[in-house]
Amino acid sequence: MRRSAVRELLKLTLRPDLISFAGGLPAPELFPVEALAEAARVVLRDRPGAALQYGETEGVGELRDWIAARHSTSSRPLTRENVLIASGAQQGLDLIGRIFLNSGDRVAVQNPTYLALLSAWRPLGVDFVPFYPGNAESDDPAPSWGLRGARFAYVLPEFRNPTGESLTLRERRRFLEDLAASDALAVEDDPYGDLRYSGDELPSLFELEAREFGGEERILRTGTFSKILAPGLRVGWVLAAAPVIDRLTLAKQALDLHTSTMSQHLVLELVRRGVLEGQRERLRGAYRERRDAMLAALEERLPSTVTWTRPEGGMFVFVTLPEGCDTSALLPVAVRHGVAFVPGGEFHVDGTGRNTMRLNFTHAAPERIREGVRRLAEALAEAGVSRER
Ligand SMILES: Cc1ncc(COP(=O)(O)O)c(C=O)c1O
Structure with missing residues (x-):
């Protein structure tokens, strides 16, 4: 195990004067606090036995039904047997690995x-x-994914952490072709799909596989209530074929018996009251404004030698400095100027990306974002990142 640099950084960025683009945090002032308080009152009044008792490892049946219905399509109908509730999507991913x-x-x-x-x-x-x-290095708009010899693939199709980029429809189809021709299985991790601010929705790999590559079910899918409701609830899920859910359930039982029953009943009460839909629309509006504020500030402040992604959703913009720059060395300079980010090398598996950084745009309000980017530009100037190409 290695200490996570992001976790260590999060501690450092608790200083109130520092503007942190480092964490992957939702905006705390937008948590549905009133609705949660009301849901807690109702749950404890009407179902205290169920909400406070030990529960089934698979999760609360009605919540599994709701998730199954929400993700069912005509080509891939789902029931609760296809759903495992996990303590966050993170636990789902951990279980899949095990x-x-x-x-x-x-x-x-x-x-x-x-x-x-x-x-x-x-x-x-x-x-x-x-x-x-990546496409930048190829003329082919959907080059081969190179899956030969892989046992497993991990894919973020929507607003990927850390870049904010999504797969095109051609890339999705090409991935599924390559997967079908390999011996690999895949997990599609989609915590951010609901947070779309512009552009058109595309079918998930999970759905596209069933619709166009029928028969074999090689894709598992993970999701979460963390990004729309609140990460502190720790409620996520895995969608998969029933025998896979069965095996994951055995593994989960040994880990924590089940996900918090109180949290699951709170989420269930919120989805029954339609809070999820309202909350999604509210976040989309607020986060769209924050994304636009960050993109405009980057355009205004950063040197022309620096490039960045323009995400249609999610929580992150990914910035690339000129070749030879080192964002790990830049970070202490930036912190001195009162702004923090995550150096991008951490997210790469091959030692590349030392000249990249991840910026979160959902946590800070628009005026703080503008000020943070101004400080970042100061830090870049001090570090000698040149203005002209
Ligand atoms: C890509 C990705 N997957 C999974 C998770 C974990 O989410 P959860 O809070 O549901 O464990 C995150 C959280 O940041 C994430 O960015």
């Missing part, structure tokens, strides 16, 4: 990818191999 992976297995990942997935699966002794290097 069930499917052995030491020495090759796991194909996008590069850069979600740091805590690497932390969860690295102790299993797997080798992470990056998928194809």
Whole structure:
């Protein structure tokens, strides 16, 4: 195991004068506090026995039904047998690793990818191999994913942590073709799909597989209530074929018996009251404004030698400095100027990306974002990142 640099950084950025773009945090002032308080009152009045008692490892049946119905399509109808409630999507990913992976297995990942997935699966002794290097290096708009020899693939199709990028429809189809031609299984991790601010929705890999690549079910899918409701509830889920859910349930039983019954009943009460939908729309509006504030400030302040992604949703913008710059060395300079980010090298599995950084745009209000980018530009100037190409 390695200490997570992001966790260590989060501690450092608790200073109130510091503007942190480092954590992957939702905006705390937008948590549905009133609705949660009302839901807690109702749950404790009407169902105290169920909400405070030990529960089934698979999760609360009605919540599993709701998740199954929400993700069912005509080509992939789901029931509660296809749903395991986990203590966050993070636990779902951890369980999947425990069930499917052995030491020495090759796991194909996008590069850069979600740091805590690497932390969860690295102790299993797997080798992470990056998928194809990316469209920038190829004229083919959907190049082969290079899955040969991989046991498993981990894919973030929507607003990937850390880059904010999504897969195009062609890339999704090409991935599924390559998966079908390989012996690998895949997990599609989608915590951010509901947070779309612009552009058109695309079908998930889970759905597309059933619709166009019928028969074999090689894709598992993880999701969460963390990004729309609140991460402190720790309620996420895994969708998969029933026998896979059964095995994951056995593994979960040994870990924590079940996910908090109180949290699950709170979430259930909120979804029954339609709070989830309202909250999603509220967050989309607020976060769209924050994303736009960050993109405009970057455009205004950063040198022309610096580039960044323009995400249609999620929580992150990914910034690339000129070749040879080192964002780990830049971080203490930035902190001195009162702003923090996550150096991008951490998210890469092949030692590249030292000149990149991840910026979160959901936690700070728009005026703080503008001020934070101004400070970042000062830090870049002090570090000698040149203005002209
Ligand atoms: C890509 C990705 N997967 C999973 C998670 C974990 O989410 P949860 O809070 O449901 O454990 C996160 C949280 O930041 C994430 O960014």
